[in-house]
Amino acid sequence: MMEQIPAREFHAADGVEDWRSLYHLVSAHFRTASLAEGVAFVEEIGRITGEAEAQYLAVDLRAAGVTVSLGRRDVALARRVSSAAKELHLRADPTAVQVVNVTLDVLVGGNVLPFWKALLGYGQIGDDYLFDSLRRGPGFGLQQMDSERPQRNRIHLDVAVPHDQAEARVAAALAAGGRLVSDSYAPKWWVLADAEGNEACIATWLGRE
Numbered sequence: 001m002m003e004q005i006p007a008r009e010f011h012a013a014d015g016v017e018d019w020r021s022l023y024h025l026v027s028a029h030f031r032t033a034s035l036a037e038g039v040a041f042v043e044e045i046g047r048i049t050g051e052a053e054a055q056y057l058a059v060d061l062r063a064a065g066v067t068v069s070l071g072r073r074d075v076a077l078a079r080r081v082s083s084a085a086k087e088l089h090l091r092a093d094p095t096a097v098q099v100v101n102v103t104l105d106v107l108v109g110g111n112v113l114p115f116w117k118a119l120l121g122y123g124q125i126g127d128d129y130l131f132d133s134l135r136r137g138p139g140f141g142l143q144q145m146d147s148e149r150p151q152r153n154r155i156h157l158d159v160a161v162p163h164d165q166a167e168a169r170v171a172a173a174l175a176a177g178g179r180l181v182s183d184s185y186a187p188k189w190w191v192l193a194d195a196e197g198n199e200a201c202i203a204t205w206l207g208r209e
Contacts, residue, residue: 007205010073018082018092020162021205022099026078027069029096030085035063037088042066044084053077058135066090067097099160101139103201106154109142116140156199163187163204170202 007021018028032038038061045068049057056071068081085092106112109128116122120140122130128142141158161169170190174180181191181199188207193199 005073005075007073007208010075010078013075015079015082016075018085018094019078020094020097020164021073022097022160022162023203023205023208025069025071025099026073027067027097027099028078028081028085029065029067029093030090031065031093031096032063032090035061037090038063038066041085041088041090044088045081048080048084049077060135065093065096094162095165097162099139101141101158101160102155103141103143103158104155105145106142107145107148109144113142153198156201158189158201158203160203160205163206166190166202166204173200173202 004024007026010016010019010021010026016026018030019026020028030041032041042059042061045057045059053074056074057077058069058071060067060069070077082092104112104116113124113128113130117124117130120130120132120137122137122140123133124130130140132139138157145154159169166187170180170192173192177195178192179195181193183190185207187204189201189203191199191201
């Protein structure tokens with residue numbers, strides 16, 4: 001099995017300029033002028049992807065674009081996908097990739113995770129994370145609390161964005177009426193809140209490796 005390389009090492013490689021790390025994934029979005037153009041690109045991805053590589057490849061096809069995600073930071077496959085896009089005259093748009101997770105603050109994770117797993121019909125990774133095996137919905141994670149916080153919301157969104165898009169996304173959220181709760185861990189993550197105090201985080205891979 002291929003060993004996962006650090007995000008910093010992936011981004012230092014040549015030929016992966018289209019790609020952005022989002023937690024453990026790397027993703028690229030390629031704009032298309034039609035569904036037929038996207039289908040042609042997906043067919044080419046299928047042709048150049050080996051059987052072993054396909055197990056951690058996800059492709060989302062829409063009329064306006066194709067998003068390709070790799071569950072492992074595979075420089076060689078990323079290069080081949082980008083090369084196929086270039087041959088088809090498709091342009092990458094790094095602003096269009098992100099990962100959204102729903103995060104629940106808990107006191108005893110083991111008491112609540114089975115409920116959410118059954119409710120969502122998700123699979124489980126480790127002791128604190130659930131995922132949609134069909135990759136249609138957001139991930140669902142648990143975050144340990146030290147004590148109860150009855151005056152604070154316990155469910156929030158974590159939005160992972162490309163490292164070079166994070167500050168613009170934070171600025172857009174603030175301009176839209178949000179406020180900065182904390183940037184103590186930036187650029188790993190920023191904590192923001194809406195006008196009523198409901199919190200969310202903008203996160204990047206920076207500071208995680």
